[in-house]
Amino acid sequence: MVPTAPSQPTIQNLLSETRRYPAPADFAAQANVDATWWDRAAADPVAFWEEQAGRLDWAEPWQTAHTWRPASTSDTGELSIPKAEWFAGGKLNVAVNCVDRHVASGNGDRVAFHFEGEPGDRRSISYAELQREVSKAANALTALGIEQGDRVVVYLPVIVETIVITLAIARIGAVHSLVFGGFSAEALRFRVEDTGAKLLVTSDGQYRRGTAVAVKEAADAAVAGVDSIEHVLVVRRTGEATPDIPWTDGRDVWWHESVGVASEIHEPEFFDAETPLFIMYTSGTTGKPKGLVHTSGGYLTHASWSHWAVFDAKPETDVYWCTADLAWVTAHTYVLYGPLSNGVTSVIYEGTPNTPHTARHFEIIERYGVTTYYTAPTLIRTFMTWFADGVPASYDLSSIRLLGTVGEAINPEAWVWFYENIGGGRAPIVDTWWQSETGAAVMAPLPGVSTLKPGSALRALPGLRTLVVDDDGVQVPRGSGGYLVIDGTYPGMARTVWGNPERYRDSYWARFATQGYYFSGDGAKYDDDGDIWLLGRVDDVINVSGHRLSTIEIESALVARAAVGEAGVVRVADATTGEAIAAFVIPSGVGGTDADASAALVAELRAHVTRVIGPIAKPRDIYLVPDVPKTRSGKIMRRLLEDIAAGRPLGDTSSLQDATVPARIAEIVAANAD
Template sequence: MTETIENLSRETRVFPPPADFAATANVDGSEWARAARDPLAFWERQADRLDWAERWHTAHTWSPARPTGGTDAAGELELSIPSAEWFVGGTLNVAVNCVDRHVVAGRGDRVAINFEGELGDREVITYADLQRRVAQAANALTALGIVEGDRVVVYLPVIPESIVITLAIARLGAIHSLVFGGFSAEALRFRVEDTGAKLLVTSDGQFRRGKAVAVKSQADAAVAGNSTLEHVLVVRRTGEATPGIPWTEGRDVWWHDAVGSAADVHEPQFFDSETPLFIIYTSGTTGTPKGVVHTSGGYLTQASWSHWAIFDAQDNDVYWCTADLAWVTAHTYVLYGPFSNGATSVLYEGTPNTPHTGRHFEIIERYGVTTYYTAPTLIRTFMTWFPDGLPATWDRSSIRLLGTVGESINPAAWIWFRENVGRGDAPIVDTWWQSETGAAIVAPLPGVTHLKPGSATLALPGLAVRIVDEEGVQVPFGSGGYIVIDGTWPAMARTIWRNPERYRDSYWKKYASRGYFFAGDGAKYDDDGYIWLLGRIDDVINVSGHRLSTIEIESALVSHPMVGEAGVVGVADATTGQAIAAFVIPSTAMADDPAAAREFEAALRAHVTHEIGAIAKPRDIVIVPDLPKTRSGKIMRRLLGDIVDGRELGDTTSLQDDSVPRLIAEIVRDRR
């Protein structure tokens, strides 16, 4: 029996690209046909957008996972480890492509970074400034013994030093691993130990919601007893606001001493295209986090082209991706994509409601942001903060393009985003991709694609995506299943750090006979062949044999005017096997009245029944003030299921606020 995911909802609204946008767009509709005629030649053309010290001799090699003739420990057919290379024999320097070449081309005076700190401090950094700072940091790293292949863990807030040190690590051919500055000492320890890092870069403290919070003590706890770590490089960010910073002489080094005194000229080396660039750890929603490894030439090629194409990067743009720098979105669409294209970017340190809920729109007005790329969870939060729509307080007239990433965006949030932030005409680039893919895979081309609210639309040129059933057979239009990538692509992860078997088993084993990359997400086609993402396959709920997507049920809930956000999970049920539990954040404050709560819950059940059918009606509706989310904005639905079913909570180290599960657990206990 082949299993598919039921297609519950329909969206009929279609928005063509504005004529003036389409007339000047970087990419037109012929790009798909050109790429399809010769995909390798297509990617070679994109690689030629970069500066190479030595051009490659072979565009691509690929050894898929094939039967070896033996069996594994479980008695299953053993498969070889897959291996990919792109632009074989080519050499380049990633940092030179992101900084130096723009200065050499006479664009050194162009603003690279408009930085705004949470407390309101500001800094404008040109490409010439960035070149000098990266050179200083590279010289300082060399003095600390960092060479090609060494691993450096970066545990910093969203500040310019984070970008400078990351580019400096890349400049030396070393490998960086960025860790969210709000992670616990335990989460940091795992990453430092797993990478075998030689250097940790951290800060004395950081600003969170207007307060200075000490960080160095957490960093020290994470590296206590570590035998591979040689130095801790410390940025002075909070200063006297966090006194008494612990210090280990001989190991700890101040940034302003090591980097501030270094020479601001650095002669770069050039490295093989397959030189590892970074290790990024998955959020750890299930099992031990995986250290996904990306290399240099192929990754930068696709990061650069995709930023230029899907964000229609123009010389006069001011681009803002709101992702934390430790998230893969920031690697590709804050760091390497925009800087390789010479973009002017906004970098904001703080939270979107510090000191007020309009901080993002204030920043958009101040810098004249033209392209704003953020997470659907934040958009839905804006909807709860501004239930009557955004006031005219902040000028958003500079916005010409919007983007979303992280989770599927439900149609109601898509429309709100377009009408309120995009003034009713800005295209929305809804992107689907993962840490493992390295760059966007499914996304609109904003000057070409007709948009449907909630759909990531189609695979980008040069890429092949299918939605298949359990056996790997493509499902018909109007049906759902598993989304897979057919074949390879330049930005693909090459392995899992120190665990190539896990790389094979996680992504290539399930459909090895067909050569598909298994992404682990559910998706559906609509009747026109547009792709709609349905979340992780672990989030599919089986109610009396009906396989339902959490995303569609959440979208139905959020389309109710009294719902700001919703998280839906499957929970144990003696009758149906699984039942639907919905955790709902109201769009406006509700009185503490049990009768009103029951009336609200009944209205939501009726609304879901009307929108997508009685089979999707939640058994439980729990009103909550917040949902457990990773820093990247993903709802950790697994934790919600654990709470309802009374299981021990698993890994919570990737949560942006680890107090939320405890608060929800108390609410659930009180209901019982």
């Protein structure tokens, strides 16, 4: 199809990034994937995914590789519910693919995880040890009455037990739903009730920013009066540091008295590829979270292959670290199922990046010889404010051979800082675009092939196809912006919304049902080469006097200034232009700490945005703030910034890294209004 001019206004293309970084010759020479993979996959995508499914161990082969029933309009005008299946009839066990098969192949002594606790406790667990622990947990789950199809909610921090119980749930064919340990009792209760969970797994307490915090009371509040809950399984994590833990006899069970004494021998069953594996809830500040259902065979195929290809996995030598909290989909795919299915050694860290000091991540990279470091742009921008002069020379990061980013689009200047300071100017960066809904990476560079462009995920991976379209679903010309869609289906995609298939249809398939496109909710643009650049959520687009502007590009312009460490841009109401731009800026240094310096910095930033983008993108309001509200998964919660700027009540803030940030920003906004 030849792109035509869009019939409706699209998101404007504001910035142009010209820096290029070809794949290093030595990296390309040993890379898992070369440039031929795109054409081979495009020739027959279903056959391509069958080949990747063949990387896994199947107890029984599939009968039907793929079926797809798209949303279509009936004679009565009703849009049907779409349905996809991959590898139906094939049987496998996800946990066996992630653990047992590596032990059986002679790699039981290989370290599966190096665990680093926030207080400094450490543990390394081999694949053989992990197999024994998962088997014990599977037997304990069965003893607690958990069967295939039952739902188990897991409310734990980033500890080894979280991985063990998650794999054990998968091993017995039950369905897990992990919940971020910082969520409120109310947020946890919603997920317990919505899934109809029989079991909640939690801990006595957690370590947060150097302090032991009790969480069992919040867990109890979440399950109080929930009829489906039969037991609460409790890990002793903080012990005497959080005394007087509430206890309900007959319901509550200690991990060490259940899992700890169970048999190390467990005979696995094998389940159909379309058996639900987990429910992942989208989180946000507005609206009811959606419980996205991911199934076993297709999801594991996509997770395993994309980890192997995008992160160039070398199981014999890699020490891989994805910094995401285990409750987020990033960690499901690229801490748990992707790396484990490939037999890789990983690092997990319980705490925050600045506990007890701001270089904790560098210390961990050096200690374990991390080779692949995958993190969020927001942390990279935070590092830029903490280490304006670069990473201290006292930390040896020379083991790193590959970097990755996830969570939201990365600003070009942050990309370059990451490349030069963490990657030593030698390690390629795989900037990945994907969503909870997609299950695994959809767009990303292939590190041994792609010429990298700071700020761009470039193009869809082999076996996948993404487009940028206008309101009518027509592909926009190069140099233009619009809506990012996925054309076709693929194994890792969510199959439905738990208990609400109509919401699945309406949220993702209704808008472009005629074309059969999945609507991502993101804005994007093509550059002149046809590569794709993310422009943020469509809901975050700012319409200034009819010009539809991307928050990401305005933020990138601000972050390009050395005086700025991070920026969050949102829309605010304006009587003249309809909407105007408000920018919340974190200064990178001491500049801006007094009134004169602050005024000078604000004037400089307005002039800079006008110069590099144009007057239409000049922020009406610039607030210098100590931080912006971010989730633990690394996303700026721009909706909260909008609410603060407008003086509206805030939505759910329980997923914030630091719940005190909105109040501090509100004080600054109020002071500027006086």
